[in-house]
Amino acid sequence: MSTMQISFKLNGEDVAVEIAANTLLVDLLREELGLTGTKTGCREGECGACTVLVDGEPFNSCLLPAMKADGRQVTTIEGLGDDEGAVESIQQAFMDMGAAQCGFCTPGMILTAKSLLDKNPAPEEAEIRQALTGVLCRCTGYRKIVQAVQAVAQHNGGEVTS
Amino acid sequence: MSPAFHELHWARDIEVSEYLMPSSLEEALAMLAQRQGKARVIAGGTDVVPELRRRDYQAETLVDISRLPDMDGIAQEGGDIVMGPLVTHAQAADSDLIQKKAGALAAGCLAVGSPQIRNVATLGGNLVSGQPAADASVPLLALEAQVTIASGEGERQVPLREFFVSVGETVLDPGREILTQIRFPALGEGQGSSYQRLSKRKALTLPMLVCAVVVSADAAEGVINNAAVALGPVAPVPFRESQTEAFLAGAKASREILVQAAETATAQCTPRDSLLRGSCDYRQEMVKVLVRRGLASALRQAGCTLD
Structure with a gap:
């Protein structure tokens, strides 16, 4: 080899x-x-x-x-974040919203959401759901995960549509 | 070990002993030629990696073509759209040119897998994998695409209609040849296309049925000049439904005609009963529905009003 x-x-x-x-x-x-x-x-x-x-x-x-x-x-x-314990806004939002249960999908969810938010700081719910289609969560039913991304979008000036 | 066990428990790792990254097409073809069938081309890898884990075939060497120059472009040349084989599904779905002049292809590319898959899976790979359910292959077939295939001995052009041989098999030898270009006529005034897909979920799922339609019509007269209807996965390869196409050529565009045309669309369909994709009977019926919807949508784009 x-x-x-x-x-x-x-x-x-x-x-x-x-x-x-x-x-x-x-x-x-x-x-x-x-x-x-x-x-x-x-x-x-x-x-x-x-x-x-x-x-x-x-x-x-x-x-x-x-x-x-x-x-x-x-x-x-x-x-993401730094060694002193600071986290990015999307990580904070996941914590605030309780958007994790077992946590296995969380790194993939957060990175996928970060990629979306870096390109589109205030995405709508449909765009968020579309962007997250490639990560499966078997615990939460996705609702709080979507809400966490929406919270960042709202903070960035977007409107929450649902 | 039972086949079912094997299917569920793939090997953890892929088995290759050499991974090469050529920087030119000539170099890549020479690497393949030297290894006399023991090497295999990899581009995005979304099919090749699982296939190697499943031990579908052996490859001692992977020749990664993903960094070959000038192979990831989308451009219009005269009346044709020309795409490099390394164009990803994400790139094609996002392309203004593809959305405007090959709408069915943009829609097909957007239906594949997930953003993670679309970011890396290539159109060349979608064709070469030769799967009957391939979401980009079916619209390319309806768009009258032709591909260029290169080997150490030279180049050849193959119309997509003659490209697919059987499940997972095409006229291209993946141990010797490389698909280098995809070309098809751009759609314009008086033309329309549509992509219809039946699947269990909205995302991250293989299709139970795929139908791509391209039509040319005289909107003022309400006449269909010609229609291309491509279907998958209802036979070992994606194919064109010639009986429906013949029925529609020169027909007056109306809802009634589309219903009649759809009835002819199952002539070559031989879907298997499948736990994954539904029964043969169900899919035969649904083929008609998708063909009718696809024709209606494409004809509206072409400027026809249906009554």
Whole structure:
């Protein structure tokens, strides 16, 4: 098995790692780099628990050979907020609204919502629901998750339509 | 181990020993040629990675074409729309040109998977995977697309009608050849297209049925000049319903005609009874509904009023 050197920006910091040819990004993040905030769910692109942002867009890291990260900017849930405990507004909103139960989908939900809000600071409910279709939550019924994103949208000047 | 067990418990990892990232088409084709069928092309990877985990086929080497230059463009050249194979479903769904001049394709691309899948899954991959339910392939078939296929020996053009061979199989050899271009006539005045999909949920689900329609009509006379009706997954490959198309050519556009046309649409449909996709009988009936809706919507876009 041949190995390859790749380098990319991970949560704002340069990393260079040696990977095997068959390494998937989710396994590189969790097992080599110790970032277990990214979850492994179905490993086939159905559940979105493994969602990370690549150049700001959401991707299923379980379907991405790690080679594809070479030269890109990857953001995982660990990249949000800072070491002093400050969190981003979308994270705060999830806490305020109680938008998590078991928490397994939460990193994927928050990153997907962040990607939406970065492009569209005040999305409408339909846009929020559409953006979140790629992450499955089996606990909450989505209502509070959507409300959390709406709270940020409202704070950013959007109207809550429902 | 029973087949059902195998189906539910794929291998955790993919098995490849070499992963290559060529920077030109020539380099990619040379890599494939050197490995004599033991390499396979990967683009977005949303099909290839699960297929490798399922051990559907073996590949010692993956040749990743996702960074080949000039393969992710969407442009109009004369009367044609020309797309690179690396155009993603997200890119096609968002494209003004595709929305305006190939509406059924934009709608089909938006129906695929989730934003996460659409951000990486490519149109070339949707075609080469050769799945009868492929949401981009069915509208491309209705749009009279043709593809360019390159290998070490040269290039060939293949109309999409001759491209699909069987479930998961096309005329393209994924160990030797690369799809390099998708081309089809842009829709204009007096034309319309529609994409109809039946699925269990609104998102993240494979379709039970897909129907893409493209029509050209003389709106003033209320006459359908011609209609293209493509269907999936009701046979091993996506296909054009020639009987319905023949019935509609030159017909007066009316609701009654569309009902009659829809009745002819199941001639080549042989859907299996499927727990996932519904019974054969149900889908045969629903094909008619989707064809009728698709024709009505496309004809309205073409400027026809239906009474």
